[in-house]
Amino acid sequence: MPCLEANSNSIPPAAEMPLVEMSGIGKTFAGVRVLEDVRFELSPGEVHVLAGENGAGKSTLMKILCGVYPDYEGEIRLAGRPVRFKSPHDAFRHGIAVIHQEIALIPDLSVVDNIFLGREPVRRGGWLDRSGQRTKAREILDQLGLDLDERQPAGDFSVAIRQMIGIAKALTFAAEVIIMDEPTATLNGPEAERLFTLIARLKAQGRGIIYISHKMEEIYRLGDRATVLRDGRFINTARLPDLPEEEFIRWLVGRKLDQQFPPRRASPGATRLEVTGFPLPNPAGSRNNVGAGVTFRVAAGEILGFAGLQGSGNSELFHGLFGACGDEVGDSVMLDGRPFRSVSPAYSLRHGVALLTNDRKGNGLVPALSTARNITLAALKKFSPRGWLRPKSEQEAAATQRDALNIRVASLDQEVGELSGGNQQKVVLAKWLETAPKVLLLDEPTRGVDIGAKHEIYELMNRLTATGISILLITSEMPELLALADRILVMHRGRIVAEFDRTVATPEKIAHAAMGE
């Protein structure tokens, strides 16, 4: 395995005393080992990229560094001195600041108030030192090249500016180490450029930046070194200019595609769903009519995989097709040769299209209802002729689904909120199967599900397609996508940019296409 050879290389030495040194870091959650002997090092004036697939342990490692998890194994040294942070506040006082994806600013408070929130400088007697605050804030904003009125409410500014205000907030405490977690996920091109300029400035001031991103382009543009984690283990650290991109991607996704997936025998039938120039809804709910829209077709019994980075438009496409955004889209969708109008979830369910969203707590389950009632919820008309409920037939149907999907519950009357993640996910699946769908839209069907339940869901997908149900699948787990999908479409910025048959798809090809290359 290439990563083992690479592993034997020593970490390229840093020019001077490292700002941060983490060594032998281990962490266990509820008996599950999520980090094992991980090391990481950050030098002053360096942008160090921390990379890895979802679940590789990046965020756990960063939460250890910034004091969220005070209970870990291993050692952290800050400028050579061993430290152990008890809380995020503690880490912050030692000069470690985190810039989150969604910056937590209070929109109605002014920029100054946000910058000093929670640690307002006070004069004697507890009076706020407002003029002092403003002077200090002005100084830092100037230093960042931010020309804005610091008295304006933070909510008036774009996400990019808010992110920079967040950085200004970090700098007021002389942060030496700044952790940026996918800072460009919500930014457009010019906004990202401003951020990159700012990062260059911070570098020049000798601060260390830990940069988490999935975007190859910016990783290579900004990064000095990169550390790759996979499955909670340290894979390697290398200087980015010396690291070929192919090698880097192999470190990231390099797991052997083993037999954790059941064999897939596809027998696609006639065309089931035909989508022509379908406009993607944008998150605000109105339709974003730029470009030609999305065009593809799915056969009966086929699993069509969708790959793409966060924000590529996959989930929006699914929501739009299901009618969750509520607008009519004309005749751009044909289901079994007849026009299908994505107007509302009720319409879609009546016509045999169901959507499993990627957020089962947020919009998949009703936690206060029993397992049986969640299973029958979307098909309740069947169990209530003329409006009167038939509890007995509900229980029978729920019991059938429980046995078919192997849902482990003490009783079908148990509240679904009390079940484990895997069982909850099976309940959501059972709910949609109860509507007798012809097309299943599955958005991250195995998110937050343990290995055993994952395997059962894969087998279920095989069984369903064998009966002629078409499945559209979004998954951010590359091995899952390669093992399950008969064909894979790759989306980038709301457009389909590549299509691969399962026989020719490789993680590298998909990763390249997903980054728009």
Added chain:
Amino acid sequence: MKSWFRHPFARAMAALALVLLLGFIFNADGAFFKWGTHSDMYRAISVYGILACGMTMVIIIGGIDLGVGSILGLSAVLFSLLAIRQGWPPWMAIPATLMAGAVCGLAAGGLIARFRVQPFIATLAMMVFARGLAKWISGGQKISTVIQKANGDFMNVPVPAVFDQLGAKILHGNLAVVTVIFLISIMVCWIILTKLRWGRFMYAIGGNEEAARLSGIPVWAMKLLAYGLSGLFCAVAGICQAAQELQGDPEAGVSYELTAIAIVVIGGTSLAGGRGGIGLTLLGALTIGYLEKILSINAVGEAARLMLTGVIIVGAVLFQRMRK
């Protein structure tokens, strides 16, 4: 605690039992053991209880209805106007009043369901509006059987029979008709919430509105239904109130919404929506009713009574929330 105590019904029963125990101890020289005390309490709590029926559905669907007291007042005035002044027969006056109440509820529900106005705001507006409407159609006067003629003289019209019938007691004066109406309201809500598809939809919407919407549930129609039914129950309560007072008072029902909410919450229905039931509301009504009654037969002054009621409501709710 035993596992049975985790069941909300058991906890509501425990709260009621606690209040009853108070009654046994402070029984005011045996007054608590007389049936008359109890039947009187049932009559007194019935109007509040009817309001609480509609309120239960609204709260289960994840909303709140502050308009119930005002709609009650409006209904009482309208019913008196129609039955006394206009001389409409009950089979016309009652449906007309019910319709008016339902329309008020639907108007608030429409604002909430269609225009996404927050339930608190929409029903607060309805509370103010309906009160104003009640004062406008009554000219600010109580609508009673005493009518001022054009020349300034007063004349008495006979009390319509329907007022006597609704305000009466049956079973040899042992049970008020309004109490029977309250129990029927409970039954209707019980059927809607547990036997009909509508009820399941209400729980689902209150439990997770977005999940309900994506499951194809007609969310806005169900909200209209819940608020419309709440308005309808307000009209029922308003008619009962007018029958008991033999007049339609435009000031009737002021602050009743708070009592109705207290009844629902003390029963154990969650203000967050999605959990609770009408059986709990019945227990809540009894709890609040007995509490009031026990304090009054022990001649606790009004000031102390209000303070004690406040303390006991908080106590009962905390007691119910206790786990393990």
